[in-house]
Amino acid sequence: MVRKFLKFLYILTVYLVLYIPLIVAIVLSFSNSEISDTWNGFTTKWYSNLFSNSDLLQAAIRSIILATMSACLSTVVGTITAIALHRYKFIGQKVVYSSLSVIMMSPEIVQGISLVVMFIVLGVPLGFTTLLLSHTVFCFPYVTMTVLARLKGFDKQLIEAASDLGATDVDIVRKILIPLIIPAVFAGWLMSFTLSIDDVVISYFVGDKSFEILPLKIYSMVQTGIKPDVNALCAVLFFVTFFAVILSYKLLKIKK
Amino acid sequence: MHKTPDSFCRTAVLYFIFIWLGVMVFAPNLLVLLASFLTKDAEWYLRLPLNLQNYVALTDTALLEIIVKSFSLSIATTVFCLLVGYPFTCIIARISKDYRILFLMLIIVPFWTNSLVRNYALISILSKDGFINTILLKIGLIKSPLVLLNTNFAVFVGMCYTLLPFMILPLYAVLEKIDRSVIEAARDLGAGSAEVFFKITIPLSFSGIVAGCIMVFLPALTLFYVSDILGGADISVLGTIIRNKFTVDKDWPIGAAISVSLTVFMLLLLKLYFKSGNTVEEERQLW
Numbered sequence: 001m002v003r004k005f006l007k008f009l010y011i012l013t014v015y016l017v018l019y020i021p022l023i024v025a026i027v028l029s030f031s032n033s034e035i036s037d038t039w040n041g042f043t044t045k046w047y048s049n050l051f052s053n054s055d056l057l058q059a060a061i062r063s064i065i066l067a068t069m070s071a072c073l074s075t076v077v078g079t080i081t082a083i084a085l086h087r088y089k090f091i092g093q094k095v096v097y098s099s100l101s102v103i104m105m106s107p108e109i110v111q112g113i114s115l116v117v118m119f120i121v122l123g124v125p126l127g128f129t130t131l132l133l134s135h136t137v138f139c140f141p142y143v144t145m146t147v148l149a150r151l152k153g154f155d156k157q158l159i160e161a162a163s164d165l166g167a168t169d170v171d172i173v174r175k176i177l178i179p180l181i182i183p184a185v186f187a188g189w190l191m192s193f194t195l196s197i198d199d200v201v202i203s204y205f206v207g208d209k210s211f212e213i214l215p216l217k218i219y220s221m222v223q224t225g226i227k228p229d230v231n232a233l234c235a236v237l238f239f240v241t242f243f244a245v246i247l248s249y250k251l252l253k254i255k256k
Numbered sequence: 257m258h259k260t261p262d263s264f265c266r267t268a269v270l271y272f273i274f275i276w277l278g279v280m281v282f283a284p285n286l287l288v289l290l291a292s293f294l295t296k297d298a299e300w301y302l303r304l305p306l307n308l309q310n311y312v313a314l315t316d317t318a319l320l321e322i323i324v325k326s327f328s329l330s331i332a333t334t335v336f337c338l339l340v341g342y343p344f345t346c347i348i349a350r351i352s353k354d355y356r357i358l359f360l361m362l363i364i365v366p367f368w369t370n371s372l373v374r375n376y377a378l379i380s381i382l383s384k385d386g387f388i389n390t391i392l393l394k395i396g397l398i399k400s401p402l403v404l405l406n407t408n409f410a411v412f413v414g415m416c417y418t419l420l421p422f423m424i425l426p427l428y429a430v431l432e433k434i435d436r437s438v439i440e441a442a443r444d445l446g447a448g449s450a451e452v453f454f455k456i457t458i459p460l461s462f463s464g465i466v467a468g469c470i471m472v473f474l475p476a477l478t479l480f481y482v483s484d485i486l487g488g489a490d491i492s493v494l495g496t497i498i499r500n501k502f503t504v505d506k507d508w509p510i511g512a513a514i515s516v517s518l519t520v521f522m523l524l525l526l527k528l529y530f531k532s533g534n535t536v537e538e539e540r541q542l543w
Contacts, residue, residue, distance in 0.1 A: 007347050014344050014420075015362060021417065022366045024387075025377035038380060077276060084269045096273060099281055105470055105529075106522055109478040109495050110515050113502055114284035117512070120301070121287060137280045169265040194364070198371050200481050201495075205502070218372045222485055226376050234369045241368040245361075 026238070029231035036228040046232040056217065056233055063197055063214040066128070070135035071192040077136060078143025078192075079185055083177060085144070086151040087159070100141040111138055112205035119206065126208035134206045135196045142195065143188030150184035151177075190245070285519070292512035301508045310513035319497065326494040329408065330476040333415040334423075337472045338465065340416075341423035346457070348424075349431040360428060363421050375414050375485045382410050382486070406488030414482040419475055423468040430464030431457075466529045474522060494518070 025036075029047070033040035050056060084090075085097060103111070115134045116126070124130060162172050178185075200215045207216050218230055292310055297303035313319070348359050366374065381387045382404040389401040404410055434457065442452050458465075478495030491497065494514065501511030 011344065011347055011359075014340065018363070018366055018417070018420065021374045021377040021381065022369055024380055025369060025373050028377065028380065036376065036380075038385070080269060081273055084266075084273055088266055088270065090270055092274070096277060099277055101526065102523070103281060105474070105526055107474045107478040107495075107518060109480070109498055110288075110519055110522075111284075113498065113511065113515055114288045115280075116502070117287050117291060117508065118284040133280065194367055198367055200372060201479065204499075215370060215372060218370060219481060222372065222376065222481075226373065230373060231377075234373045238369045242365065 025231050026235045029228050029235045031228055034227065035225035036231050046228040050229045050232045053229055056229060059212055059214045059217040060233055060237065062211060066131055066135065066213055067193050067197040070132050070139060070196045071189050073132065073136040074139035074192040075143050075185055075189045078140035078188055079147050079181065081140065082144045082147035082151060083173065085148060100144055103138060103141045108138070108199070108201035112202040115202070116205040126206060127210040130206045131203060131211060131213065134202050135199065138202060139192035139195050142191045143185070146188040146191065147181050147184045150181050154180055288512045289516055291508050292516045294509050296507050296509050301506065310509040313510050314513060314517065322491055322497060323494060325492055326477050329412060329415065329492060330473050332412055333419060333476040334469050334473045336416050337420050337423040338469060341420060341427055341468065345424050345427040345431050349428060363424055371418060372481060372485070375418065375482055378414055378417065378486060379405060382413065405486065408487070408492055410486040411483050411492050414486045415476045415479065418479065418482060419472045422471040422475070426467035426471060427461065427464045430461040434460050463529070470525050470529060477518070
């Protein structure tokens with residue numbers, strides 16, 4: 001009994017510590033002070049400020065657009081890669097496979113500078129395109145790995161049977177593989193979205209003022225002090241994502 | 257092996273994958289490798305001749321000092337995350353299946369607010385009149401407020417806070433798979449709790465431990481924004497140096513040399529990881 005209680009206490013403490021900064025950030029969005037590091041009485045003015053401060057809101061919208069697009073692109077690229085790795089045997093398969101783990105493990109800063117060096121050498125102007133490509137590159141391995149894990153769990157004979165009965169590759173993908181891997185694809189998409197929307201380091205290198213996304217906007221404010229309207233924005237975004245995920249989880253459950 | 261009814265599809269898909277990886281992964285990294293042997297140029301960033309000067313520059317004492325500092329911080333962060341994360345994950349992995357996912361989701365949820373803002377919120381916890389000092393003063397443990405902000409300690413707190421989930425998730429993936437009957441069998445045969453832990457649980461979860469440590473250690477070397485927000489003017493992480501070389505000093509070759517060294521270091525760690533007998537996709541399954 002005592003052991004159980006101690007375990008419970010331990011878990012609770014860890015969660016508490018993980019959530020305190022989050023809670024503090026949300027609480028400070030109601031603080032009546034100019035810079036969001038002290039409490040100075042209750043106000044909701046930052047929320048009304050936020051919805052009139054089109055700059056900040058626009059950066060958030062850009063972030064959401066970028067994360068949605070790069071998550072979709074990563075999902076397509078990642079799923080194709082997973083299916084190819086699973087279905088085909090080809091020269092360089094091992095190289096493809098291990099480069100995926102290298103991408104996932106390599107520090108963001110290494111990826112960021114290598115991508116920006118390439119973009120500059122190739123003369124690609126920094127902005128939306130470079131952000132989209134870079135985010136896709138660092139997210140797609142997560143989709144591949146999730147989908148691949150799912151593919152490994154099912155019977156290969158299913159495909160062989162379909163193949164024997166005259167199904168083409170396209171048929172097999174459409175009628176067998178896609179329905180099977182949908183949950184994994186969805187999980188991969190969500191993962192990519194989460195990674196993309198919170199990325200600071202890679203965006204810092206490949207991003208540009210021409211398409212200023214939220215993390216870059218906030219990063220540029222850090223030096224002078226973040227105002228509580230940023231906290232307000234984050235609180236809004238947090239609750240929106242939170243309910244979106246709960247909703248999709250419920251929907252998936254109903255479908256099952 | 258299957259026969260491929262339409263090999264056109266196969267060829268197209270494989271070309272696509274190779275071109276994608278070639279252009280977006282191999283080419284950029286090769287360029288950085290090349291850059292690390294070139295010379296700085298004010299106008300074009302890089303120029304010939306090839307030389308090893310940039311790698312020699314890594315042994316500069318001022319730089320070495322920061323490297324040592326950054327590595328110590330990284331080691332401290334990794335050890336802390338492992339010590340806190342391992343027991344935590346052990347407990348989570350044994351909760352009944354219905355609730356496990358919920359507990360795991362609760363780890364990921366904080367990621368949905370911007371990590372800059374979350375680290376910024378730590379300022380109001382660590383500052384002179386912040387939560388920690390207020391509480392400590394009230395209960396009379398200290399007489400005057402402690403200086404916590406803009407110290408290495410603050411950066412350490414920020415790193416641990418930001419990276420703890422990256423330790424927990426890979427650990428969870430392996431700990432969840434451990435067959436309870438193995439542990440029960442050991443118990444029946446007379447093994448004590450300590451023996452079960454050191455001889456069964458730890459060896460069976462070793463690949464997760466290695467994966468988690470890599471995923472905490474490397475970012476802890478490079479997350480410059482944590483140091484920017486919490487560490488004050490002092491440079492405490494290697495990432496800040498790399499960033500400054502690229503954006504402030506416009507000295508690509510040295511920045512590239514540091515980055516290449518970091519990549520080599522990572523590859524060595526990855527080798528250790530693959531030796532520890534697991535594949536990355538296993539620890540990724542839960543995503």
